[in-house]
Amino acid sequence: MTATTDRTDPMASAPSRDGSAGSRIATRLRDEILSGAYAPGTRIRQEDVAEQFGASRLPVREALRILESDGLVTLVANTGAWVSHLSLAECEEMYQIRERIEPLLLRYSLPQLSPETLGRLQELADEMQAGTDVETFLRLDREFHLLSYSGAVTSILGETVHRLWNSTQHYRRAFTTLIGPDAGRAVHYEHQLLIGALRRGDSEEAERMLGGHIRRTRLELSKHPALFAQ
Amino acid sequence: MTATTDRTDPMASAPSRDGSAGSRIATRLRDEILSGAYAPGTRIRQEDVAEQFGASRLPVREALRILESDGLVTLVANTGAWVSHLSLAECEEMYQIRERIEPLLLRYSLPQLSPETLGRLQELADEMQAGTDVETFLRLDREFHLLSYSGAVTSILGETVHRLWNSTQHYRRAFTTLIGPDAGRAVHYEHQLLIGALRRGDSEEAERMLGGHIRRTRLELSKHPALFAQ
DNA sequence: ATTCAGGTCTTTGGATACAATGAGAGAAAT
């Protein structure tokens, strides 16, 4: 009976809050949205989803509420639900927030990172650097960063960061598709330098690197307003 | 059909998302929780609320989902709903987040603040300094800070800050009750200095003042773990 | 006396049925 939902697996893309049908539907819908199956702006009809999952519209409504609180779905009363889309300004806001709170989360996490985790981070960074397709790049990058936060036992902060990643997922995909997964070599170098700071236990430097990494990404992103065309 | 909900009134304690019964119930329940009528840990029975508002349990469930996404209510599947309570660690986390993102919000807001708004901020600060009871102190402090953010046209950032204020409201009340609304003179001085920076349009200094203000409050709060006794 | 098992009972979760609201098409008037 705490204020937080359990999250044993830091990599889980879905909180999987509980066993209710609404939560299960939310989990699967979330994965579909994050996978890119639904583009932002796509309308979501309750009945369609209900039929798809073999349930009534009621748990679907609960699922939509959950996804709304995740920022993935936008509900309008008496009208319907849509997959959320961001304006460039909103996306930049999210990156500004990330830039300020993810270093904090990393600071909580760093002292608890095991050698095994650091090794795994190195593997992920190397695998990314070897070059891959867009989807793999996105998956590895997400796993890399969220794993670097896995030492933190925080509740609110971790969830907030998770939400921000989910909300911007589609635009990261669009951006990466546009410029190619290796166009920005800086990403790989920054990851390597970040790992170095983590290995040394240099919290200050790790925070600075991460903040800069997010900041640079935001500035790159803002050069492509076309990604956010309505 | 944007990703944000309208919020014309920056002071509204409730988003008042739309006209559905669930949202209206959520709005009123939220106000009751924030007013202190329900202590954290209090169980909320769906049927009680339904009867209180003359509705069925269904919109109540929606209201509880909404409040859960606000962080004010904790739902457990097949078990029930409780007014959320925070541990000291969780509350400190929220203050750490606030310390990093509220200065950012203030930076967005500052250039848009009208002379009238600055005057109103001065009135609020003066009124607080004159000394009042706990409830008035809380109301004025909340209005002061949220009004200082009212110039920002942000969406996500403003909502996030709003949620953090709501989630910690009960503990601010408990803390203020414990030490008295005037025990911390520093609050008043900080407010005055903050207004000075705002008047000069000195964004850097305003951000620094606000960050320090929140930080100091967090440190004070952490001296009283008894406030968070289960 | 304490602990464990069973059963009842309260409370939540879900499905069907109905009401109400909004959106879109079509027709008429300017």
Added chain:
DNA sequence: ATTTCTCTCATTGTATCCAAAGACCTGAAT
């Protein structure tokens, strides 16, 4: 031709009913 009004239909919102899952109480056995 364009705009506006109205009517119809698709879709969401709510209530009632039923099912299921915990919680609590009672009882017996060690």
